Amino acid sequence: xxxxxxxxxxxxxxxxxxxxxxxxxxxxxxxxxxxxxxxxxxxxxxxxxxxxxxxxxxxxxxxxxxxxxxxxxxxxxxxxxxxxxxxxxxxxxxxxxxxxxxxxxxxxxxxxxxxxxxxxxxxxxxxxxxxxxxxxxxxxxxxxxxxxxxxxxxxxxxxxxxxxxxxxxxxxxxxxxxxxxxxxxxxxxxxxxxxxxxxxxxxxxxxxxxxxxxxxxxxxxxxxxxxxxxxxxxxxxxxxxxxxxxxxxxxxxxxxxxxxxxxxxxxxxxxxxxxxxxxxxxxxxxxxxxxxxxxxxxxxxxxxxxxxxxxxxxxxxxxxxxxxxxxxxxxxxxxxxxxxxxxxxxxxxxxxxxxxxxxxxxxxxxxxxxxxxxxxxxxxxxxxxxxxxxxxxxxxxxxxxxxxxxxxxxxxxxxxxxxxxxxxxxxxxxxxxxxxxxxxxxxxxxxxxxxxxxxxxxxxx
Numbered sequence: 001x002x003x004x005x006x007x008x009x010x011x012x013x014x015x016x017x018x019x020x021x022x023x024x025x026x027x028x029x030x031x032x033x034x035x036x037x038x039x040x041x042x043x044x045x046x047x048x049x050x051x052x053x054x055x056x057x058x059x060x061x062x063x064x065x066x067x068x069x070x071x072x073x074x075x076x077x078x079x080x081x082x083x084x085x086x087x088x089x090x091x092x093x094x095x096x097x098x099x100x101x102x103x104x105x106x107x108x109x110x111x112x113x114x115x116x117x118x119x120x121x122x123x124x125x126x127x128x129x130x131x132x133x134x135x136x137x138x139x140x141x142x143x144x145x146x147x148x149x150x151x152x153x154x155x156x157x158x159x160x161x162x163x164x165x166x167x168x169x170x171x172x173x174x175x176x177x178x179x180x181x182x183x184x185x186x187x188x189x190x191x192x193x194x195x196x197x198x199x200x201x202x203x204x205x206x207x208x209x210x211x212x213x214x215x216x217x218x219x220x221x222x223x224x225x226x227x228x229x230x231x232x233x234x235x236x237x238x239x240x241x242x243x244x245x246x247x248x249x250x251x252x253x254x255x256x257x258x259x260x261x262x263x264x265x266x267x268x269x270x271x272x273x274x275x276x277x278x279x280x281x282x283x284x285x286x287x288x289x290x291x292x293x294x295x296x297x298x299x300x301x302x303x304x305x306x307x308x309x310x311x312x313x314x315x316x317x318x319x320x321x322x323x324x325x326x327x328x329x330x331x332x333x334x335x336x337x338x339x340x341x342x343x344x345x346x347x348x349x350x351x352x353x354x355x356x357x358x359x360x361x362x363x364x365x366x367x368x369x370x371x372x373x374x375x376x377x378x379x380x381x382x383x384x385x386x387x388x389x390x391x392x393x394x395x396x397x398x399x400x401x402x403x404x405x406x407x408x409x410x411x412x413x414x415x416x417x418x419x420x421x422x423x424x425x426x427x428x429x430x431x432x433x434x435x436x437x438x439x440x441x442x443x444x445x446x447x448x449x450x451x452x453x454x455x456x457x458x459x460x461x
Contacts, residue, residue: 003034006081013067014060029057034078036161040188041154075133075191075244134221135190140198140248143183145328147321147348152312156185159310160246160287161192167279167288169252169295172314173436174387175349178291179250181314185289186248193286195221195245204254207271211236214247237278245286252292258390261431263297273298280309293387293435313436316346329355343374345448353380374453384454387435394420396459398428399437399447403455408444 010030011022022030025046032042039057043050057074064072064080072080159165172178190196197217205213218239239245255269256262265273276296279288290296299311316322322341325348326332334340344350357377391399401418402409411429415422429445432438438447447455 003031006034006078007031009081010060010064014063017063017067025053025056026060029053029060030077033057033074034081036192038157038161038188038192039074041157073191075193133191133194133196134217135196136217137186137190137196137198139200139250140183140186141179143187144180145325146180146184147177147317147324149177149181149184149314149317149321152181152314153185153188155312156181156289157189160289161189163310164285164308165287165310166284166308167276167290167299168309169290169292169299169311170314171292171295171311171434171436173347174293174383175347176314176316176436177348178314180348182248182250182289182291186246190246192244193246194243195239196248197246198248198250200250201254202251204266204269206268207275210272211275215239218243218245236275237282237284240279240284240286241282243286246289247286248289248291250291252290252296253294253390254292256294256390260392261395261427262294262434263431265296272296280307293390295434315436316344317341317348318346322346322351325351326355329359331355331358334358339372343372343449345450347450349383350380350450353377353383372449374449376450376454376457380450381454384451385458387437388454388458390435392428392431394424394428395432395435395437398425398432399451399455400459402438402445402447403452403459406449406452408441408446410443410445414445 007022007027007030011027014026015021025048028046029042032045037045039050039054042048043053046053061073061077064077068080070080156168156170159168170178170182186196186198195218197214199210199213214236215234218236219234234242255265255272257264257266273296276288276298279286290299295311299309317325319338319341323332323337326334326337326341329352331337340354341351344354354375354377357375388396397418397420398414401414411425414420414425414429418425420428429438433440437451438445
């Protein structure tokens with residue numbers, strides 16, 4: 001059934017139930033749902049309040065549930081409507097032999113009665129016709145203040161719901177807001193999936209342990225066709241193929257080695273590479289979202305626009321969003337606030353750290369900021385230490401070189417000022433870039449004032 005046919009069929013059901021045809025907003029909700037859009041996207045397109053759109057959508061699903069005699073909701077509306085085609089055509093063929101002229105705008109209430117009264121049709125024989133939502137978000141952090149990441153939110157939503165990406169890496173330096181963005185995303189799209197689970201890898205489970213936990217989550221909701229106690233559970237990839245699943249892996253960097261270039265697996269976690277390749281290569285309808293300071297090297301290398309893998313590297317907040325943070329700490333009106341936000345790269349956690357120190361110590365600290373002094377509160381040093389402790393010796397050497405100058409420096413100058421072989425230097429720059437510790441502008445490299453000062457202290461630059 002094409003979009004036009006589904007909308008016509010839906011319109012007839014609504015008219016049969018209410019005596020009124022679909023209005024513009026109702027049609028937009030159905031059209032958006034069929035095209036994989038979220039309520040947020042539909043509301044934005046129609047310039048409507050999201051809660052109002054959700055309420056109208058809920059009433060539509062109730063109408064269709066009553067007309068079709070089965071539970072209909074946003075997540076299964078498309079599949080439910082598509083399943084109507086075969087039984088309807090089959091019945092009319094027997095009586096009219098006119099498949100090519102089937103009119104889906106006829107008496108759909110009568111057609112739904114046909115479906116519900118005929119036990120031989122696929123409609124009644126499919127035990128999984130109405131997917132139930134299962135969510136385990138016990139490890140997902142609570143959503144705190146969410147500062148404007150609208151464009152990033154739209155990008156991730158599009159990748160997952162419209163492009164059906166199978167593997168997405170969300171990376172960025174510590175404190176930049178990766179997890180906060182992911183929590184906001186999951187809250188908005190979780191009802192589009194049959195299964196949603198958030199897994200924090202701070203305990204660094206081996207792959208067999210991780211797969212066993214996921215399979216247990218999926219299998220506990222499966223209807224057992226046989227009472228056999230030793231019935232073998234499906235493999236993980238089979239669950240991903242048979243169901244629409246969203247799996248979030250937070251703190252993915254815990255799988256990688258410290259003291260090495262970015263993204264190198266620890267020996268006991270090498271098997272995760274095979275899992276991610278399976279997710280990339282095999283056909284399925286699910287999505288894995290990886291969050292962390294680093295990402296697997298094999299993800300970074302993929303540049304094919306047709307691939308089902310995407311990477312989003314978060315940068316700092318803009319001045320307006322950064323000022324919201326300062327406003328929350330009563331500092332929105334300090335002199336030169338934009339310079340302060342820029343100095344701390346718009347990093348939400350860094351800004352909160354320095355804002356707390358400014359708030360506690362008052363005007364004397366504010367005066368220091370006018371002189372371009374970089375404040376490094378102890379909690380901010382602790383945050384930076386966590387990331388610096390993962391660096392290889394080669395990366396530390398390169399950061400020390402960059403910390404010695406406030407001006408951007410190119411590859412030739414770096415080679416002249418060091419004894420590092422060209423190939424090793426390039427690899428180190430690539431790794432530091434993946435860690436978001438350096439910035440590249442054309443052919444020049446630099447580091448932020450905060451990182452420069454910390455590197456000078458920590459690495460002796």
